[in-house]
Amino acid sequence: MEYFTDLCARFPKIAWERGFSFAKHTTIGCGGVAALAASPADEESAAKLLGTLCEERIPHCFLGAGANVLPADGLYEGVVVRFDRLKMLCADGETLFAGAGVTGGALLRFAERERIGGFEPLTGIPMTVGGGIVMNAGISEGHFSDVTAEVIGIEKGKIRKFSLKDCAFSEKTSIFQSGIAVTGAYLKGKSATPSAIAARREFFRARRAHLPKGRSMGCVFVNPAGDTAGRLIEHCGLKGIRVGGAVVSHEHANFILNEGGSSADVSALIALVKEEVLRQTGVLLREEIRRLP
Numbered sequence: 001m002e003y004f005t006d007l008c009a010r011f012p013k014i015a016w017e018r019g020f021s022f023a024k025h026t027t028i029g030c031g032g033v034a035a036l037a038a039s040p041a042d043e044e045s046a047a048k049l050l051g052t053l054c055e056e057r058i059p060h061c062f063l064g065a066g067a068n069v070l071p072a073d074g075l076y077e078g079v080v081v082r083f084d085r086l087k088m089l090c091a092d093g094e095t096l097f098a099g100a101g102v103t104g105g106a107l108l109r110f111a112e113r114e115r116i117g118g119f120e121p122l123t124g125i126p127m128t129v130g131g132g133i134v135m136n137a138g139i140s141e142g143h144f145s146d147v148t149a150e151v152i153g154i155e156k157g158k159i160r161k162f163s164l165k166d167c168a169f170s171e172k173t174s175i176f177q178s179g180i181a182v183t184g185a186y187l188k189g190k191s192a193t194p195s196a197i198a199a200r201r202e203f204f205r206a207r208r209a210h211l212p213k214g215r216s217m218g219c220v221f222v223n224p225a226g227d228t229a230g231r232l233i234e235h236c237g238l239k240g241i242r243v244g245g246a247v248v249s250h251e252h253a254n255f256i257l258n259e260g261g262s263s264a265d266v267s268a269l270i271a272l273v274k275e276e277v278l279r280q281t282g283v284l285l286r287e288e289i290r291r292l293p
Contacts (some may be wrong), residue, residue: 013037022071029215031071037080040234061293064131075264117192120200145169154181214230215258243269
């Protein structure tokens with residue numbers, strides 16, 4: 001792993017971390033260790049780093065808030081690229097710019113102060129703006145695709161702009177899942193009073209109060225057309241089913257809780273649920289989560 005030492009020397013302005021723990025940086029709380037993690041401070045250094053990683057074929061992956069991902073067990077001999085230092089927030093009328101490292105909570109608080117509404121359905125979703133765009137995070141009342149005007153990303157080491165059409169948003173996915181890095185986005189809201197925004201945020205916060213507590217990835221599966229994954233899983237009698245330390249939540253069947261298990265436990269339970277739901281209902285559930293690396 002000599003090239004890791006070389007990377008640190010070649011990019012001294014990037015914050016580096018050796019022995020990066022996936023378990024400590026993901027909401028599911030399991031997974032192995034990456035040889036190195038990198039946190040660029042700006043788009044230019046991020047582009048140069050990613051260009052180098054691609055040119056030299058150094059394995060790498062991206063990680064935001066770590067809320068909707070399942071990392072693998074064991075050692076990842078590559079670089080985890082994080083944009084947690086890209087936290088610019090500014091507004092121009094009803095449009096705001098948010099860096100990829102801005103958390104969902106920070107985005108909503110800023111929008112409320114600036115009297116920009118439209119982002120309230122994102123309340124309570126654990127995410128960064130970058131990860132939220134990659135996953136097209138949201139609920140039925142609103143996703144990132146509903147508020148995104150333009151995305152700044154890095155493709156093959158080059159900074160470029162992506163229009164809303166370029167983003168190819170669909171249900172819990174986007175073009176950025178193909179390995180294009182998101183570094184920031186222009187988001188379009190609508191004029192609203194702080195009190196109205198606060199009331200809507202409280203409404204959506206209350207809506208999420210029933211969700212299971214504990215280590216999870218959030219919803220594991222995308223809802224199939226005309227139904228919900230949670231209802232199908234419950235219908236198949238799978239609430240409470242367990243593989244090692246991973247268990248299907250009794251409160252919400254589309255949540256898998258980690259109670260001291262490994263990523264292998266979680267992965268095996270996901271496979272079991274998919275197989276059983278397919279056998280009983282004929283519906284093949286599509287995973288909403290991303291696998292890392």
